[in-house]
Amino acid sequence: MKVSAIVYTSNTGFTAQYATLLSHQTGLPLYRLEECDLPGSTQVLFLGWLCAGKIQGLKGAMGRFQVAGICAVGLAPQADPAKLAGDNRCGGLPLFYLRGGYAPARIRGRYKMMMAMMKAILSKKTDRESQEALKAIVGGADWVDTAQLAPVLDWLEG
Template sequence: MNVSAIVYTSATGFTAQYATLLHHQTGLPVFRLEDTDQLPRNTPVLYLGWLRAGRITGLKKARAQLAVAGVCAVGMAPAVELEKLRRDNRLEAVPLFYLKGGYAPARVRGMNKLMMAAMEKVLAGKSDPQSRAALDAVRHGADWVSQEQLDPVLDWLEPKE
């Protein structure tokens, strides 16, 4: 795929970690979404954004300024339904990848902190293993960032001939 840069939005650092890993693997320059004024309008980019209530943060702004050629959504869930995520974020023909990131309670602020407090209460009332694991992550934090999760993204960026 012909991508000129990696652009990302990160609230607690996990999406930034993935952007950095991709930079090291590909040599592509990395920009925070706030710093894309350095890029010409409609530059083809791979966009990475974290998930909040099923929405990829910053995607709308990225699409308004740049040619988003592919998207990585970073979240806490073990897996997501990609087609639903695609529909909810209007990514009809854009390649979409899901990367399990992490959660750092000490780095969460404002409305996001309130949303996670509500999520903690919901999870505390559940007893299934997945909910218990999510509750532990919400209370104590977790880091699931791994190079291996980037393999499909790297295959898309650098297709083998």
């Protein structure tokens, strides 16, 4: 399946950064899902941010376009692609995980409340991974890195 556009949705900007980097490196046009009016037959690479294991915007993108591949952007150092694919009903599509970041000042509404609960849970844990996550939630973090795009670029070129 030949991808002819990149479509994304972003909450705090990290997914948008990856989508922009991919667009610059591939020359593919870039569209925000919420503003995109491409024909339904368009084959796209979709990028969405993770919230509680769900790739935001994926269901809408799959209903509107021919999604050829998916990038999920999250906070964790790594994710299990098979679990992500199953939880999000990706139907065997190529799925890539990209570590994004966290910007406390950009969080609004229910997501702010969810992260406050996560902060409370993590503050009671003492393991290293939980403490690193807590540090990111309190002070923010940005792990966007072009090197993480290598597998996606390889797939697009293949």
